[in-house]
Amino acid sequence: MASALQPQSKDSLSRFKLKRTLDLLASKEGRGTELITLYVPPDRQIHEVMSQLREEAGTATNIKSRTTRKNVLDAIEKTMQRLKLFKRPPPNGLVIFCGAIPQNGPGTERMETYVLEPPEPIRVYLYRCDNRFHTEPLLEILREKDTFGIILIDGNDAVVATLRGRRADIVKEMTSGIPGKHRAGGQSARRFERLREAEVNQYYTRVGNHANEILGQIQDLKGLIVAGPGPSKYDFEQGEYLNYELKKKIAATVDISYVGEQGLDEVLEKTPEILRGVRFLEEKRIVQRFLYEVGHDTGLASYGESEVRKALESGLASTLLLSEKLNMTHVTVRCRLCDFKEDRLLSPHEVPKLEIDLGSTQCEKCNNPTLVVEKKDLLDELVEIAEAKGVDIEMISAETEEGQQLLKGFGGIAAILRYAKTG
Ligand SMILES: [Zn+2]
DSSP, X not given: OOOOOOOOTHHHHHHHHHHHHHHHHHTOBOSSSOEEEEEEOTTSOHHHHHHHHHHHHHHHTTOSSHHHHHHHHHHHHHHHHHXXXXXXXXXXXXXXXXXXXXXXXXXXXXXXXXXXXXXXXOOOOEEEEXXXXXXXXXXXXXXXXXXXXXXXXXXXXXXXXXXXXTEEEEEEEEEOOOOOSOOOTTOOHHHHHHHHHHHHHHHHHHHHHHHHHHHHTSTTEEEEEEEESSTHHHHHHHTTOSOHHHHTTEEEEEEOSOSSHHHHHHHHHHHHHHHHHHHHHHHHHHHHHHHHHHHTTOSOEEESHHHHHHHHHTTOEEEEEEETTOOOEEEEEEESXXXXXXXXXXXXXXXXXXXXXXXXXXXXXXXXXXXXXXXXXXXXXXXXXXXXXXXXXXXXXXXXXXXXXXXXXXXXXXXXXXXXXXX
16 A cells, blocks of 8 residues: 655654664663663653652662662762753753763773753653663654554444554544344345445445544644454545545554454554554655666766765755665774875774774874874764755665665665756
């Protein structure tokens, strides 16, 4: 089923960035129960939170292990220092992760503090002291952005519902009122079928009208999920019951066992897959557009690090496509004495060796052992240029065939241009 969802443009980037940070935070482990997680929703008073932290610090003085006690108290102290910088929470609230993280085995802990402003308002207030950081509520936000419409339908019942994040609300429930498949005595089979068809048609029309009205009011409806246990869902979505706008937003047709609350739960269970599927369709479409420009030699495609960098800097690029799997470091080797400069693209694991090697390498221009290294994550660097130039950025996963093609065939870096290059 084709889906005609709006491209997410910068959205995929902010999500990717947040997700990358959260992955990093989730991978960190404390020596003991000594990592602080603090979620402050926008309507919380800072001084209330401060006083709770003071209480937590009081409780922490009872911790038996001397090291753990010290680490917890330090972390609470640091958290309070950061919190004090705010008169009130930012519009979307505030999340602080703070704690002593072993850098290289036990005894090498270093205090790390992360202050995040979520991309959407957080609703929970949460204080946790654990051996890990609690990133789940923020991960939830990543999923919560989009509103979907859901229509559950079978021959007897129909439900129109909305889905935002993991919250589903039933807006309208209907029954077909169509009697069972047994005809009354004396009725001809053909007449019975005709009547029945008319009734089914009326029922679908009624469901369609309600769906059009309810879902049509939702701004930025991301997509529509049609679900049901039998063939009704297909008859309904293929017929002329939904208006054109809604029809082209159908993102998935899902098999479930029941209509009603239980059916809605089934859809919810499947939404992560469905939403991933929706994004994959978008990604496929974006990459296919790029491949079309390459294949037809329109001059509107650019790929490879240096070409794309040029296209970005000159303002020629309109959309930047980056593979999420792009993991390269842009290394610049410079001489401190002369103007020697060399750019290299390396895998991050190759960088330490280069740094060691350069310690005993002479500058090829002035022969002094004065080479230094500057490094930057290539993805971050390209994103920065693109943001500065107002270019749409699409992060493309490697989970579709097209995503693999972008990664393997084009080094994970490509751009669609505003107009064809001349000369
Ligand atoms: Zn030199």
